[in-house]
Amino acid sequence: MVFVHGDARNMIHQHDAIVVGAGIAGLTAALKTAETCDVAVVSKVHATRSHSGAAQGGIAASLGNEEDDSWEWHMFDTVKGSDYLADQDVVEILAREAPRAIYVLEYMGVPFSRNKEGKIAQRPFGGHTINFGEAPVKRACYASDRTGRVIMDTLYDQCSVQGVNIYNEVFVISLLISDSRCCGVTGYDLATGETEIFHAKAVMLATGGCGRIFRTTSNGYASTGDGFALAIDAGVPLEDMEFIQFHPTGIHGLGVLISEATRGEGGVLRNGSGERFMERYAPTLKDLAPRDIVSRAILTEIQEGRGVGGSDYIHLDLTALGRQRLEQKLPEVTSFVTTYVGVDPSESPIPVAPTCHYIMGGIPTDGDGQVLTDEKATPMLGLYAAGECACVSVHGANRLGCNSLIDLVVFGGRAGIAMAKYVKETTLPQLPQDAEATLSRGFDCLLESNGKERVSGIRGKMQRVMMEKCSVFRDRKGLKHVLDEIRNLKRAYGNLSLTHKERTFNYELEEALELENMLKTAEVMALSALKREESRGAHHRSDFPERNDESWLKHTLVSQTKGLQLRYKPVTVTRFQPKERRY
């Protein structure tokens, strides 16, 4: 039932549960919750334009349709890929439940590509191996190179059939907390600029990643880390935010992603002299080593003068695949390369360099999406999270390709079930007394702001400094500089001015809110990275180049209480003791 009251300026919607975010995590959760409850999804972009729709390469599950595979191998690869920082109890859930999750998607209607036997086709992807690391295994299920697109569209259809309410183009500004329970969110309608309150027994955050904090990224414009800021403002810590993945193959200068599926299908990386250099860095898996290793290898080649023509990129060579295979297996990639680079990938190599792609850290949750507020696992009642904005943590210090999509459906689904159960057992909390007044006041203040700074100026400076000093290679001096600069930019934000003061589709206003969220997130990233004095997975400190399990086999937690506070919590190790990572 939808219950609406309030005047036009402060409409109040009431549902059993609210999901913020309409990507694959949000829609999967909403579908599960909708089986027994009235659920609404709120999304700042039209639901089907969520970044999940851009996922190309595939979704990992040990179906064993092409060759022998097992969930234990998938679990091992994920733990080793994470540089042993992932919590192994939840990785076990991921690997065990993955095959069933794929069949559920198939029954819903996802048109996966097929092999000759008519089974779901699978291809190799970085870091996924047979028999605990022996050789690459075909574990990635796919629908040519439109895997995310077809899953998104199928879930959206199912949500329509199941009566999930979807509020498109509504920007969520804050979480409502009453008596330490989450009881809704505030937001505004992008089309009208009117503020709204969504009152519910439970809220789930599924707001995706934050690649837009960096100058070069594969992420869409909406990936601005809003969920991280919503959480930290509500007193929830953020976990392991120093671990940011750079994907090895973004189109040089643009960052647009060229899927790892290209290497899964047989593409190779070559330096300026045409050498297949990954053989030197990862003799067994070569071009299919995990992303942190390949990205560092590429940048090392470039720094040592072996980029193409001495420049800051290397080549991804797909010419051996031939035109027919490219058109059949990688049509999107082929069209991107033709459009953005102006070359035919069946004839010419593609100039590529690492691009910011994914954040391993996020809002701490247990295996059922329940948000946790400290190292003792104290829950924030009524608040759930799943998908890229959450940190369960299954990806630890580095995520393997195709493990995000499976994380979204496995843990999105589990969070949806847990939320439905909670909703049935609880009553609707009161809204905080001043919710409506505070919302209107804050919003009007921003619209009327009259300082000297512009959104684009502050954002550009943030993206540059994060890219230069907080990306693939880091050190203490650089990270201190980043932290100072982000704090200066936060002060500059206080002196902001919006050129456009109207409410209707005011993109400058939306960008201002996103910038504030990115600055808060960037500060947590830089602080977490500065404090972690070791190298692990995607976090590489040139001044501490070794992994240090004795001091650092632990998760970082940063929360906002009179400034940022750091705490740590142990990693759950069950089956696989940390070992040196060789590929």
Ligand SMILES: Cc1cc2nc3c(=O)[nH]c(=O)nc-3n(C[C@H](O)[C@H](O)[C@H](O)COP(=O)(O)OP(=O)(O)OC[C@H]3O[C@@H](n4cnc5c(N)ncnc54)[C@H](O)[C@@H]3O)c2cc1C
């Ligand atoms: C180009 C690309 C290719 C990829 N390919 C693969 C792949 O092949 N395999 C794989 O496993 N992974 C892949 N990934 C990673 C994976 O796609 C993402 O991690 C995943 O889709 C994130 O899904 P999500 O549901 O968490 O959030 P998203 O799909 O990012 O959706 C976020 C949602 O939150 C909403 N939102 C955010 N902030 C607000 C706010 N303030 N108010 C209201 N709504 C808000 C947005 O509107 C959106 O609906 C790829 C990523 C990229 C960028």
